[in-house]
Amino acid sequence: MxxxxxxxxxxxxxxxxxxxxSTSAGVRRAMQKDWCTWDQEYNDLVQNIRQRLVQLATAQTEKYTAVLMQGSGSFSVESVLGSVIAKHEKLLIIHNGAYGTRMLNMARCLNIEVVELAYPETSTPDLNEIKNALMDEKISHVACVHCETTTGILNPIQDIGRLVKAAGKIWIVDAMSSFGGVPMDIAELEIDFLISSANKCIQGVPGFGFVLAKRDRLAQCKGLARSVSLDLYDQWHTMEHHHGKWRFTSPTHVVRAFYQALLELEKExxxxxxxxxxxxxxxxxxxxxxxxxxxxxxxxxxxxxxxxxxxxxxxxxxxxxxxxxxxxxxxxxxxxxxxxxxxxxxxxxxxxxxxxxxxxxxxxxxxxxxxxxxxxxxxxx
CATH class of the missing domain: 3.90.1150.10 (Aspartate Aminotransferase, domain 1)
Structure with missing residues (x-):
């Protein structure tokens, strides 16, 4: 070629x-204008996006906030794992595919104490095994992929979430490929941190991911981050107190395209x-x-x-x-x-x-x- x-x-x-x-002509056209990251018009756009994401996620909007994070969706997954789990805490990862395995690799690289429940890629997780695993009092957080695109399987996050919350654990869901395309209310599902990406069911283009987090949970994460660039708390705090400002250079064209994609989702x-x-x-x-x-x-x-x-x-x-x-x-x-x-x-x-x-x-x-x-x-x- x-x-x-x-x-x-x-x-x-x-x-x-x-x-x-594949994106719409409208989304592609939205990237034809340059934006300044310090400009108020651009930062107003970021705030509008954050508000719209929370409204898409739940009717209980006062409980949640949205944080945008540069990079692919995996950057946002690693941001959550590296920012919300303290050094003395323990993570359970339930996985049945490549993307759950990727979370496991991230956790180990970040020196997070982790235990896994692994299942064949063509099988759903066993709820009784999960219930038994959650008896470990050292486990503080549980993570699972909702739609595991290794096969296309949709994992039962509602059933798993009930067990997680009954055991008093913090519930992390990778909804990379499902949020925006599968109806859910994350407050009803009792999800503490949900992760997705601009270039999935919202139908934007690659360049950033986002995290929908319970406000009270996120507020407890100050100082926990294992990375500067992927510090979820600091990114959120800056956006909250500086009216949509990103800490470091944001993918401005991608953000504008995502806003257009949100408008088109509403129109649909x-x-x-x-x-x-x-x-x-x-x-x-x-x-x-x-x-x-x-x-x-x-x-x-x-x-x-x-x-x-x-x-x-x-x-x-x-x-x-x-x-x-x-x-x-x-x-x-x-x-x-x-x-x-x-x-x-x-x-x-x-x-x-x-x-x-x-x-x-x-x-x-x-x-x-x-x-x-x-x-x-x-x-x-």
């Missing part, structure tokens, strides 16, 4: 991935309406792919999210994922490789500026690939 090919914006393709994802009808669109995308995709002979990785015992769907490679020896990927990309669709440890699989995202017609177009492209390169009307044989 030469430079001209890269610069040719007419050759756009649809990102069927769990973020970065809010999270409930977006969830219906994503769910329709996912169900149409699953039905179409299984009719072509592809098998779903998650069985009926697991809760399939509307965010991303994982499929097994077909049994045909003629199937080559890289060829499949390239042919779909040529047709205008980019999918994801698999992440499940011991399965040959691939993933297709259902979120972003993606509608039913797009899923139907993808299915036509998959059908064409199956007929042309596998020479089969059904690839399951």
């Amino acid at each position: 030469n430079t001209q090919d890269i610069l040719n914006l007419d050759n756009r393709y649809l990102l069927l991935t769990p973020g970065p994802l 009808g809010g999270i409930a309406a977006r969830h219906r669109r994503y769910l329709n995308n996912q169900q149409t995709l699953s039905k179409g792919m299984t009719s072509l002979g592809f098998e779903l990785v998650l069985d009926n015992q697991c809760s399939q999210s509307p965010i991303i769907t994982t499929f097994l490679y077909p049994t045909s020896s003629k199937f080559d994922f890289q060829q499949f990927y390239e042919k779909l990309k040529q047709a205008g669709y980019v999918i994801y490789p698999g992440k499940v440890t011991d399965l040959n699989c691939f993933r297709i995202g259902n979120i972003g500026e993606v509608y039913l017609k797009d899923i139907e177009g993808l299915l036509l492209a998959v059908t064409d690939y199956c007929h042309t390169y596998l020479h089969l009307n059904s690839i399951s044989t």
Whole structure:
């Protein structure tokens, strides 16, 4: 690919991935103006974003605050783990995929005392085991991923949260790929710290993540941070007392695009309406792919999210994922490789500026690939 090919914006393709994802023309246009981080207009925008995020998260808005943090979503996860757990406290991480494992690696790197409950990537956590683990009085915090995009599984954070709060622990939820696309009230779920990112279901672009935190919990975190740049308390305190000011240079274009994405979410009808669109995308995709002979990785015992769907490679020896990927990309669709440890699989995202017609177009492209390169009307044989 030469430079001209890269610069040719007419050759756009649809990102069927769990973020970065395909954005609207309005979100992209919002990045065409430069902003000054000290300007009051810009800082007013930041404050508006923070307020809107809390309103999206809960009806009990007085209990929560929003903190924006530079970097990818993982930066915000590490910011929480490194800023809210004291040196004498202990963390339980419940995980069944790559992103829960990433939290585990962060905690160990930060020298946090950690215990894990690990489950297969295609299984939901065992509530009885969690209940027993929480009997450890040294455990002060519990963390889990809501939508684990390794497979697309939706973990039962409501049931886990009840156990966590009954045991008197602080509840941390990585809702990176679910917040904004799956209805929830974080106050009703008793979540103390929820983490997400600009480039997921809100449908902004990459550049910052955000944390929705109980005000009283966050106020107790002063001086706990293991990092200067990722000090969640200090970032919040500066935004609170300096009217939206970030401590260090913020991704101004990304912030403005995110504000536009929030307006578009509201125009669509809010999270409930977006969830219906994503769910329709996912169900149409699953039905179409299984009719072509592809098998779903998650069985009926697991809760399939509307965010991303994982499929097994077909049994045909003629199937080559890289060829499949390239042919779909040529047709205008980019999918994801698999992440499940011991399965040959691939993933297709259902979120972003993606509608039913797009899923139907993808299915036509998959059908064409199956007929042309596998020479089969059904690839399951």
